[in-house]
Amino acid sequence: MSNFFTINDPLDQIIANTLPNEKILKTKHIITGWTNIVIEVTTNKGAYFFRFPRNPFWSKMIVKDATVCNFVDGKTSYYTPQMKLCYDDKNRPFSVHQKIEGYTLGDRIYHLSHTALTGAAYDIAKFIKELSNIDLKNAPDAVKYPLSDFLHELDYEHYENHIDADHTYIKQTELKKLVHGDLNLGNILLDKNDKVIGIIDFCFAGTGNPNMDVARMISRPAPKEFEQAFLKYFDDTAEIERMKLAWKHIDNGYAEHIRTNFPEINLNQL
Numbered sequence: 001m002s003n004f005f006t007i008n009d010p011l012d013q014i015i016a017n018t019l020p021n022e023k024i025l026k027t028k029h030i031i032t033g034w035t036n037i038v039i040e041v042t043t044n045k046g047a048y049f050f051r052f053p054r055n056p057f058w059s060k061m062i063v064k065d066a067t068v069c070n071f072v073d074g075k076t077s078y079y080t081p082q083m084k085l086c087y088d089d090k091n092r093p094f095s096v097h098q099k100i101e102g103y104t105l106g107d108r109i110y111h112l113s114h115t116a117l118t119g120a121a122y123d124i125a126k127f128i129k130e131l132s133n134i135d136l137k138n139a140p141d142a143v144k145y146p147l148s149d150f151l152h153e154l155d156y157e158h159y160e161n162h163i164d165a166d167h168t169y170i171k172q173t174e175l176k177k178l179v180h181g182d183l184n185l186g187n188i189l190l191d192k193n194d195k196v197i198g199i200i201d202f203c204f205a206g207t208g209n210p211n212m213d214v215a216r217m218i219s220r221p222a223p224k225e226f227e228q229a230f231l232k233y234f235d236d237t238a239e240i241e242r243m244k245l246a247w248k249h250i251d252n253g254y255a256e257h258i259r260t261n262f263p264e265i266n267l268n269q270l
Helices: 011-018 056-072 105-111 114-132 147-158 167-172 210-217 224-231 237-261
Strands: 024-030 036-043 046-053 084-087 093-098 177-179 188-190 196-199 206-208
Touching: 011 024, 011 036, 011 046, 046 056, 056 084, 056 093, 056 147, 105 114, 105 188, 114 177, 114 188, 114 196, 114 210, 114 224, 147 167, 147 206, 147 237, 167 237, 177 210, 210 224, 210 237
Parallel strands: none
Antiparallel strands: 024 036, 036 046, 046 093, 084 093, 177 206, 188 196
């Protein structure tokens, strides 16, 4: 029996079973979800995001995602999802959390004013530093899962020829600090005034070097003005540049996996 989901599963029924006391008004598939089938659900009591893992690896990681989200909740200056981990009648894990109204930085970054761009750069740098300073002494084991181990497992689970992800360097430079692991433009939430209000998607999260989050943030296209404003908060530019290259290899390798196996997913964000 599989422990993951496909688009042929009765997802609408699973959603209805999860929200038995709410009237479902609308569902919308988010076609940019790489690791999970993501569905936005609007009900008479509010809106939610459901995430259904696409393979066994992501089934395991969605459990980590929920664990990290709930551990981090309230420990930074920014909203992070209060994630509910659920299981269907086949014991397959999926998650649900309430929607926060706003936009992703990826949607808005080329339309922001200078003030909003530099403000976003400041807020993201602040989040990275706050996250890395969280005390992990009593953290669940899933929170302490090293980012280097995650990336190595991702590589060997999904890439036929294995990518040049610089695994040795990532491991050598690793620190026992909490990192988001996938801090990209699509995971930063802005309010209607273009102010950073939250960070989502902790599936990659674990312990590592905070410069991996810095490098991830600038590993995809963004205005030069934003990158310059963001990097001024960090010192080790050589390390960040090497990690940035590693992230580019990881993105390209996983994008090829997606194109081959999930052609319905929109990869325009790259």
